Every structure is written in structure tokens, then in C-alpha cells.
Amino acid sequence: MKKEVAVIAAGQTPFIRSCGMSIRELCFEAYKDAAKSINIDPKDVDASIIASAPEYDKQRTPAALVSEYLGFPPSPTFYLETVCSSGTTGIRVGYALIKSGLHDIVVMVGFQKMSELDSRTAAQVMGRGDDTIFSSPFGTTMPGGHALYAQAHMDAYGTTEEQLAKIRVKNSFYGSQNELANYKKRLDLEACLNADMVCTPLKKFDCCANCDGASAVILASADVAKKYTDKPIWIQGVGMATSELNWSSRASLTNFDSVRNAAKAAYEMAGVGPEDINVAEVHDCFTVSEILAYEDLGFAKTGEGGKLIDEEATYHTGRIPVNVDGGLLSKGHPIGGTGGSQVRTIVKQLRGECGETQVENAKIGLVHNVGGVGTYANVIIFGRE
Amino acid sequence: MDFGNFGVVNFTKEAKSVAFVDYLSEGKLMGTECKKCGKKYFPPRMDCAKCFDSEVEWFEIKGPGKLVTYTTVNFGPSGFEEVQPYTLGIVDFPEGVRVLAKISKKIDPTSIKAGMELRPVPQQLSEEKLTYEFEN
Numbered sequence A: 001m002k003k004e005v006a007v008i009a010a011g012q013t014p015f016i017r018s019c020g021m022s023i024r025e026l027c028f029e030a031y032k033d034a035a036k037s038i039n040i041d042p043k044d045v046d047a048s049i050i051a052s053a054p055e056y057d058k059q060r061t062p063a064a065l066v067s068e069y070l071g072f073p074p075s076p077t078f079y080l081e082t083v084c085s086s087g088t089t090g091i092r093v094g095y096a097l098i099k100s101g102l103h104d105i106v107v108m109v110g111f112q113k114m115s116e117l118d119s120r121t122a123a124q125v126m127g128r129g130d131d132t133i134f135s136s137p138f139g140t141t142m143p144g145g146h147a148l149y150a151q152a153h154m155d156a157y158g159t160t161e162e163q164l165a166k167i168r169v170k171n172s173f174y175g176s177q178n179e180l181a182n183y184k185k186r187l188d189l190e191a192c193l194n195a196d197m198v199c200t201p202l203k204k205f206d207c208c209a210n211c212d213g214a215s216a217v218i219l220a221s222a223d224v225a226k227k228y229t230d231k232p233i234w235i236q237g238v239g240m241a242t243s244e245l246n247w248s249s250r251a252s253l254t255n256f257d258s259v260r261n262a263a264k265a266a267y268e269m270a271g272v273g274p275e276d277i278n279v280a281e282v283h284d285c286f287t288v289s290e291i292l293a294y295e296d297l298g299f300a301k302t303g304e305g306g307k308l309i310d311e312e313a314t315y316h317t318g319r320i321p322v323n324v325d326g327g328l329l330s331k332g333h334p335i336g337g338t339g340g341s342q343v344r345t346i347v348k349q350l351r352g353e354c355g356e357t358q359v360e361n362a363k364i365g366l367v368h369n370v371g372g373v374g375t376y377a378n379v380i381i382f383g384r385e
Numbered sequence B: 001m002d003f004g005n006f007g008v009v010n011f012t013k014e015a016k017s018v019a020f021v022d023y024l025s026e027g028k029l030m031g032t033e034c035k036k037c038g039k040k041y042f043p044p045r046m047d048c049a050k051c052f053d054s055e056v057e058w059f060e061i062k063g064p065g066k067l068v069t070y071t072t073v074n075f076g077p078s079g080f081e082e083v084q085p086y087t088l089g090i091v092d093f094p095e096g097v098r099v100l101a102k103i104s105k106k107i108d109p110t111s112i113k114a115g116m117e118l119r120p121v122p123q124q125l126s127e128e129k130l131t132y133e134f135e136n
Helices: A021-036 A062-070 A085-101 A120-127 A143-157 A159-173 A191-195 A223-230 A257-270 A287-296 A305-310 A327-331 A337-352 B021-026
Strands: A003-011 A047-051 A077-080 A105-113 A197-199 A212-221 A233-242 A279-281 A363-373 A376-384 B030-034 B056-060 B065-073 B086-093 B097-101 B115-126 B130-135
Touching: A003 A021, A003 A085, A003 A223, A003 A337, A021 A062, A021 A105, A021 A212, A021 B021, A047 A062, A047 A085, A047 A212, A047 A337, A047 B130, A062 A077, A062 A105, A085 A105, A085 A212, A085 A233, A085 A337, A085 A376, A105 A337, A120 A143, A143 A197, A143 B065, A143 B086, A159 A191, A159 A287, A159 A305, A159 A327, A197 B065, A212 A223, A212 A337, A233 A257, A233 A337, A257 A287, A257 A363, A257 A376, A279 A337, A287 A305, A287 A327, A305 B056, A337 A363, A337 B065, B021 B030, B021 B056, B021 B130, B086 B115, B097 B115
Parallel strands: A047 A077, A047 A105, A279 A363, B097 B130
Antiparallel strands: A003 A212, A003 A233, A105 A212, A233 A376, A363 A376, B030 B056, B065 B086, B065 B115, B086 B097, B115 B130
């Protein structure tokens, strides 16, 4: 096991529809949750990375504002963005800063206050995450983009609306046990299948909800990590890849090539394969996204992601537990806040702190965090001693 | 004409590939091909990423092509309140390009299937605005 860069603490705020706080206060809550657990002084933080997607709040250059509120100056800070995967891109960069020897302790804080926009405007802002000259003028949306993949996957492999619904049934089962989740109601198959259609074939419960939230992850070099915790979680592999933004340039509409490339890089670096993963957090912004993740991460063969949920293999007692904290579908998806929350869950799982939803003897965990419609992909593999 | 004339809503007026909009007003959907290396581009671009050449030949996309995937959007972004629901499709054309557009409301939504043949039809949205959609 590699012991070079560790997660020494991870925290998050509750994910809720409307938080009633400013973004600096939201970030403070997330950082406090992480930092209090290891009793770290802000002056010991060597650098901070602030991650979110722009245009939800009006604050220009939020890094300096958040850094000041957390007490970090004069240490360097900067803002980083790959839309929904901003948080894990921050962790990737933090990993590199430590591995290079430039810094010993790096904090990543990811946030989003989506409630500042009404849902129509939010759909426009997200739609501009597509090619604004050639695609957004047709009214492309985030649910619409994933629906194009869902329809193609159904036509190619016979994936069914029922299999999509089963993903939400599972994730709502775990969301109902996560006190920080935005959506805590347990849903059955019938409720999912009868919900209003958003973008064919995706219905209301196939989609995650906009919400407010922040997360924080504190990374440290091996020597420094020991001073703060006796339960460091070691980063074993970081993989990142990108797919073309414009629909015309994409080779596949039934899987995310970005994820396949990121997963390959992360597995190779960690020296493990999909069969070695004990617990995973995947980016289920839509139910179809979790099915694609099963295949793109190698948990299922191409075209057989639906079978994995039919077999209930991704429940916490199954062969490969996935999103046993409720996923984005039930927790909610505060864009920049999501990646850090996924890392927090894996850290808790590898430390054995998950109570009822604990995966037995979890040693190796994986986080899959995707930005846009499969545009940016981060896959990070973690291990415990 | 510029890109301010293109689409239901738009966000950018200027681009070197502005002839795309002029061609569209003449009833033609066009892509570009690099004169030096022959690489075909849709959406059109005036700069070849492969050989850095900026001399292009325009070619017309006539179809028919085959529908790869589609979705009916029931909740659109701001600016689409009056046109929702609308169906978006992605079509592979024999000219060697993949194109996204709205599928015409003239086509019965229940008859839309992957593999069906569609062709691009330039369309005037108003006196100022134009787009293209897929018809069979």
C-alpha cells in the first residue's frame, strides 16, 4: 500500500434545499466539521483549493473570500472548476502539490449555493455547460443530456426503466438512513415508475435535486499525517480524463469514455482492479449515470449494468456496494460540494464508522465524480492500513 | 448575419465560422473540411487542430442520416417556456458527421425510433432568427 498522501479529515454540511447562509458560512461549516476532528490550526494549512461551479452566487473570485473566513492567509489559495467534479479535481491537484513536495497540508473546500437561482434559470446556466454556440441554442439541459445516453443504452442493450428505478429505490433506502441527505424519503419501485416524466426516459425520481451544501477534505504528507490522526486514509490512485464537450465529437453515446480512461489510470496507479474495490461512491446525478458507472468502472460488463442492480449486488451486503450513503440522488447534488462528500463517505467506510450501512471489512474504496454529461471524470482510489 | 441570428436563444454573436449562418439562411446545413489534411468538422471550424491550417472547404450535409438517440424535454431552460415540450435527436450522416438538433413536431413522437432516417431542414424561426431541425 502506498503511503505518500493521506486524507486526514473530511467533513460536510447537511445538503438542503435552501441553507439560509452565505457561501463563506456554508464553507466554514464544512471545514469546521473536518478540522475539529483533528484539532488543526488554520495557520498550519499550507495551501487551500476552493472548488465550485461559477454563476450560482454573485461572488467573483470566491477563493480569497473563503480562505479569509477560514483563517488561512497568507498561505496560497486558488479557485478551481470542472463543474460537478470540481471537488475531486481539487483533491487531484492537492495530491500533486503534496506529492511534489511543495506543500505538506492542503485543504480542499467545495461548495454550491444553488438556491440563489430559480429552477428555470438554473436549467439555463447548466445548459450553458454545453457548446453555447452550436448546442445550447437547441435547449440542451443536464437531464436532457443524460436522457440521450439513457435512451441509447436502452436501445443498445435492453436496459429498462425498471432497472433505472431500482437504482433510485436502492439509493433512497440509504438516503433514508443519512441524516445529512436532502431527500430522506424511502421510495418504492411503483413511486419511481409512476413519477412525472422530466426528459424521456428519465422521470422525476431518476434525477437528483438542486440543493445547497459544502464539503471539506484535508490532505497531508505521510510524516505530517501521523501528527494529526492514527486513522489516515491513503490515496492509492488518481485518474482523470476528459471527453469532447460537443455531441458531434463524441465517439460513444452508450458509455462515458472519460470515465473509462480515468478508471484505467487510477487502477494502474493503485495497482488494483475493479474486483479489488470493497465500496464505491459513484456520480449518480441520474439513475442512468449509476448504470453507466457500473460498466465504465468495470464492476459489470458493457451493457450489463442493469443486471447488477437486478441482482442487488450494489447494496451494502452485496458483491460491490455502491452509494450506500444515498448517492447524489438522495443526498442532493450541490455541484462543487459533491466530490468532497463522496470522499467523506469513503473515508468513514474505510475507518469502519458507518454503523448500519457499514460494509464489512472495507479496505479499498473508490470515488467516481463526473463533471457535465460525462465531460470531466475523476476516479480516485483510497486505502486504509 | 451572425450567430446572434442562430437558434431559439443564443449567447455569442461573433465567430470566424459565421458563414455557417449565411449558408443556413440559403437553406444549407454546412460543415468544414481542412484543405490541407482533409479532416472533416461539424460543428464547422476555421482552424484545423490536426495541422494548424486555416484554409477550409465548406461541404453540405444533406442526409438522410440515421437517428442514434433522442429525448423529449418537458422542462426547458429560460427562453424555451413557449416551445416545450420539444424532442432533441442526434443523427449520424453519411457525410461523416454527427449532428444534434430538434426533431420536427411534424413527426409523431410515438413513431420516433433509433435508426429512423432523418434529414436536416433549415428553418426560419422569425424574421431575425433561424435554425435547423430534423424531418423525415
